[in-house]
Amino acid sequence: MSFEYTPQFDTSRSDFVELNGFVDGMSSHQPSVTGRGSDDERLAHWLSLVAEKRDKISFGYLFDHLAPKIKGFLRKNGTSEVSLDDLTQEVMIKIWRYAGQFDQKKGKVTTWVFTIARNARIDLIRKENRPEPDVNDPVMVNDPPNRSDDILFAKQTSTRISEAINELPDEQKEILKYAFFEEKSHAEIAAQTGLPLGTVKSRIRLAFQRLKKTLTELDI
Amino acid sequence: MITHHPNDALLLDYASGAASEPMSLLIATHLALCPSCRRKVADYEAIGGAFVSNCGSEKISRELKSETLASLDDFLDVETCHDTSIGTRSDEPKAGIPQPLSDYCGEVDNKDVWQWAGFGIKKIPLLEIHDKFECYMLAIRGGKKVPSHDHGGSEWTLVLDGAFTDEAGHFSRGDMVEMREGEEHQPMADAGKDCICLVVAEAPVSLTGSVGRFLNPFIGN
Numbered sequence: 001m002s003f004e005y006t007p008q009f010d011t012s013r014s015d016f017v018e019l020n021g022f023v024d025g026m027s028s029h030q031p032s033v034t035g036r037g038s039d040d041e042r043l044a045h046w047l048s049l050v051a052e053k054r055d056k057i058s059f060g061y062l063f064d065h066l067a068p069k070i071k072g073f074l075r076k077n078g079t080s081e082v083s084l085d086d087l088t089q090e091v092m093i094k095i096w097r098y099a100g101q102f103d104q105k106k107g108k109v110t111t112w113v114f115t116i117a118r119n120a121r122i123d124l125i126r127k128e129n130r131p132e133p134d135v136n137d138p139v140m141v142n143d144p145p146n147r148s149d150d151i152l153f154a155k156q157t158s159t160r161i162s163e164a165i166n167e168l169p170d171e172q173k174e175i176l177k178y179a180f181f182e183e184k185s186h187a188e189i190a191a192q193t194g195l196p197l198g199t200v201k202s203r204i205r206l207a208f209q210r211l212k213k214t215l216t217e218l219d220i
Numbered sequence: 221m222i223t224h225h226p227n228d229a230l231l232l233d234y235a236s237g238a239a240s241e242p243m244s245l246l247i248a249t250h251l252a253l254c255p256s257c258r259r260k261v262a263d264y265e266a267i268g269g270a271f272v273s274n275c276g277s278e279k280i281s282r283e284l285k286s287e288t289l290a291s292l293d294d295f296l297d298v299e300t301c302h303d304t305s306i307g308t309r310s311d312e313p314k315a316g317i318p319q320p321l322s323d324y325c326g327e328v329d330n331k332d333v334w335q336w337a338g339f340g341i342k343k344i345p346l347l348e349i350h351d352k353f354e355c356y357m358l359a360i361r362g363g364k365k366v367p368s369h370d371h372g373g374s375e376w377t378l379v380l381d382g383a384f385t386d387e388a389g390h391f392s393r394g395d396m397v398e399m400r401e402g403e404e405h406q407p408m409a410d411a412g413k414d415c416i417c418l419v420v421a422e423a424p425v426s427l428t429g430s431v432g433r434f435l436n437p438f439i440g441n
């Protein structure tokens with residue numbers, strides 16, 4: 001996927017429309033296939049200026065938009081009040097430091113930020129390692145050329161993924177919330193809810209099938 | 221060609237960050253060998269991103285912002301390390317232990333890292349401090365049959381070299397098999413080559429449990 005980026009918007013804060021939360025329901029149904037002018041595009045634009053020009057003004061915009069959400073996410077994940085500000089700051093500084101590693105072809109800024117926040121929690125709060133494959137490892141098995149285009153969700157805007165999640169049956173949505181907001185494994189979800197392990201597993205599988213179907217249909 | 225993949229629930233645990241270090245090591249090692257599961261994990265992370273972007277806005281103090289902005293000068297150079305375009309593209313799987321596992325197990329070609337466990341089985345214990353899971357590399361001599369055993373908890377086996385066959389099928393490099401509590405199997409390594417696996421097992425409650433009975437005589441220290 002080659003993608004010539006042209007800014008489609010004024011980077012001032014005035015035209016910035018916040019996404020609605022899951023609880024509030026979604027109101028913006030913009031049929032934008034490319035996502036131009038979306039939140040995702042703005043964030044990617046600011047991040048590219050941070051990466052290429054070390055632009056602190058763009059970082060300020062990123063901070064204003066992302067820090068409140070990161071802090072909210074970390075709180076939902078059970079980060080204690082005393083660590084919340086420190087960890088939010090840590091994640092924002094990582095965004096500044098590693099801005100050059102973000103690859104718009106592989107996904108959205110919010111996805112990348114999620115992985116940074118997740119890893120910071122594991123590293124600094126749980127004090128564990130999270131092993132990851134190394135893209136420079138010669139042993140790594142890579143996609144044959146032209147296959148990387150079927151990362152389905154990477155092409156969708158955050159708004160559309162959020163809408164698709166919103167449309168899931170409550171029982172499936174609930175399990176994704178346990179996973180992403182409470183950092184519970186499927187076995188822990190089963191133990192906490194009293195559901196059989198097999199039920200939790202099948203709800204996870206069904207949730208993904210359904211999301212995939214919704215997002216594929218939107219694409220046509 | 222990988223035909224046995226981790227289930228969606230295990231991939232979700234890895235993507236959400238809920239997986240323990242031994243389970244993450246197991247999944248990450250499979251991911252190094254399996255582009256299609258990597259794509260799934262990327263999809264799940266995009267769902268994580270949607271959850272972040274839908275988090276209600278918390279108040280951020282002015283001090284936190286100014287403190288953060290003030291510390292940016294400590295990191296003026298942008299840190300790039302990955303150039304993903306360099307990655308070798310090939311349908312031909314290469315041999316060898318992938319990262320991140322090689323960081324944990326050392327050089328498996330070096331005989332000294334293996335502990336003999338008798339009956340044609342060798343092992344390398346990994347992550348021994350973990351209280352919920354046992355994690356080890358296992359080498360079954362080509363053509364050898366592992367004594368029939370059942371499982372006191374779930375157990376996951378990822379094949380890295382060679383292959384084995386059991387009641388459920390044939391498993392070779394990159395394949396991952398899950399055995400549930402109470403399930404029984406008798407894996408037999410294909411002739412001609414040692415079968416090297418990464419195994420993660422829920423820790424036995426006591427050493428007299430079924431896992432313990434199996435591990436003690438054959439794989440135990």
Ligand SMILES: [Zn+2]
Nearest residue numbers: 225226254257
């Ligand atoms: Zn796979």
